[in-house]
Amino acid sequence: xxxxxxxxxxxxxxxxxxxxxxxxxxxxxxxxxxxxxxxxxxxxxxxxxxxxxxxxxxxxxxxxxxxxxxxxxxxxxxxxxxxxxxxxxxxxx
Amino acid sequence: xxxxxxxxxxxxxxxxxxxxxxxxxxxxxxxxxxxxxxxxxxxxxxxxxxxxxxxxxxxxxxxxxxxxxxxxxxxxxxxxxxxxxxxxxxxxxxxxxxxxxxxxxxxxxxxxxxxxxxxxxxxxxxxxxxxxxxxxxxxxxxxxxxxxxxxxxxxxxxxxxxxxxxxxxxxxxxxxxxxxxxxxxxxxxxxxxxxxxxxxxxxxxxxxxxxxxxxxxxxxxxxxxxxxxxxxxxxxxxxxxxxxxxxxxxxxxxxxxxxxxxxxxxxxxxxxxxxxxxxxxxxxxxxxxxxxxxxxxxxxxxxxxxxxxxxxxxxxxxxxxxxxxxxxxxxxxxxxxxxxxxxxxxxxxxxxxxxx
Numbered sequence: 496x497x498x499x500x501x502x503x504x505x506x507x508x509x510x511x512x513x514x515x516x517x518x519x520x521x522x523x524x525x526x527x528x529x530x531x532x533x534x535x536x537x538x539x540x541x542x543x544x545x546x547x548x549x550x551x552x553x554x555x556x557x558x559x560x561x562x563x564x565x566x567x568x569x570x571x572x573x574x575x576x577x578x579x580x581x582x583x584x585x586x587x588x
Numbered sequence: 589x590x591x592x593x594x595x596x597x598x599x600x601x602x603x604x605x606x607x608x609x610x611x612x613x614x615x616x617x618x619x620x621x622x623x624x625x626x627x628x629x630x631x632x633x634x635x636x637x638x639x640x641x642x643x644x645x646x647x648x649x650x651x652x653x654x655x656x657x658x659x660x661x662x663x664x665x666x667x668x669x670x671x672x673x674x675x676x677x678x679x680x681x682x683x684x685x686x687x688x689x690x691x692x693x694x695x696x697x698x699x700x701x702x703x704x705x706x707x708x709x710x711x712x713x714x715x716x717x718x719x720x721x722x723x724x725x726x727x728x729x730x731x732x733x734x735x736x737x738x739x740x741x742x743x744x745x746x747x748x749x750x751x752x753x754x755x756x757x758x759x760x761x762x763x764x765x766x767x768x769x770x771x772x773x774x775x776x777x778x779x780x781x782x783x784x785x786x787x788x789x790x791x792x793x794x795x796x797x798x799x800x801x802x803x804x805x806x807x808x809x810x811x812x813x814x815x816x817x818x819x820x821x822x823x824x825x826x827x828x829x830x831x832x833x834x835x836x837x838x839x840x841x842x843x844x845x846x847x848x849x850x851x852x853x854x855x856x857x858x859x860x861x862x863x864x865x866x867x868x869x870x871x872x873x874x875x876x877x878x879x880x881x882x883x884x885x886x887x888x889x890x891x892x893x894x895x896x897x898x899x900x901x902x903x904x905x906x907x908x909x910x911x912x913x914x915x916x917x918x919x920x921x922x923x924x925x926x927x928x929x930x931x932x933x934x935x936x937x938x939x940x941x942x943x944x
Contacts, residue, residue: 497651517756519752519753520697520753520754520756523753523754524651524652524754527651527652527653527748528651543832
């Protein structure tokens with residue numbers, strides 16, 4: 496996310512991709528870097544244990560949204576990506 | 589003042605203290621344990637322990653746009669429960685940590701969830717009452733517990749690396765609450781860490797190294813140096829420690845905390861600290877066959893035959909050996925470390941400067 500916002504600042508349009516468990520740090524990093532609400536691609540977790548074909552499938556699945564962020568074509572995903580709140584801290588009163 | 593009056597005052601004071609402690613919780617300043625409220629008077633007592641400018645920047649997290657200055661260090665030292673005279677140790681620890689290069693990497697935000705290990709050497713150990721001889725990784729001694737805790741609070745509060753946000757540890761380690769040991773120089777047969785690194789024996793130093801955990805290693809039934817060292821090397825090289833984040837192999841390092849009984853047994857049979865480090869270096873790794881069985885053979889050696897030894901590291905300098913613990917059992921500890929982006933040996937030690 497930091498890399499993506501740095502590219503943006505230098506004028507290079509960027510589609511940052513994170514897996515869904517990293518949504519909170521991604522949002523926080525975007526805020527710190529001066530891009531609150533920065534739009535990025537949320538990909539299913541995990542990635543590191545996949546084989547090459549599975550990674551290719553994941554890439555295909557998010558390609559429309561990558562293109563949409565880059566303004567190549569209108570490819571808004573049918574379902575809005577959301578963070579996995581199981582990883583959020585429990586706040587008690 | 590009567591006893592009854594003192595009790596009444598104590599009750600009121602305790603209620604006020606609890607209210608302030610709860611306030612610190614509400615501000616998100618704690619590690620989950622209560623902190624000492626950092627009122628200005630307390631912070632000033634700490635700042636009086638150094639000649640350094642309160643605004644001097646000690647650490648930088650450029651990508652988070654955060655820094656830690658001397659004043660922030662003092663505030664967190666108060667909160668951690670330090671005594672004011674501990675503050676020079678904490679300042680030296682921050683300098684050592686910065687000099688190690690670790691704060692400029694992404695290690696504090698890594699899923700590997702690493703802790704900062706502090707190692708204290710020299711006369712200050714006894715002057716301030718550091719524990720070096722028994723239960724060294726456990727609770728019970730204020731300098732160890734609070735100085736180690738202060739550095740972690742600084743990471744959380746000053747650098748802004750908190751769990752569930754920029755601290756992305758998958759599981760972390762309990763060492764992240766506090767991890768500060770002192771070398772047991774009195775029971776060690778070898779030169780202490782700070783002397784090995786060029787400081788005078790009379791100097792007091794602190795060394796900082798990021799570690800993943802502390803791994804218990806036992807060998808009580810042997811007097812054969814190679815058997816004890818092979819056991820240590822095996823613990824350093826266990827399959828779970830091999831990191832595979834990319835196709836490029838991550839090198840590993842280790843802080844080897846040798847218990848006095850092991851150290852003295854080795855020294856009696858003529859092993860210097862350098863000999864020990866060399867042996868551990870040469871046996872720090874696994875065969876390609878073992879790694880293949882675990883599915884952890886690095887791609888760069890994918891064609892190696894089963895008997896080929898795949899080392900974890902490239903230099904004996906990536907190993908740190910200190911002697912600590914009670915002289916009451918054949919027990920040592922391995923603190924595994926990833927070597928990405930920083931050095932283990934040469935920079936992460938600083939002399940503790942005490943204000944006259």
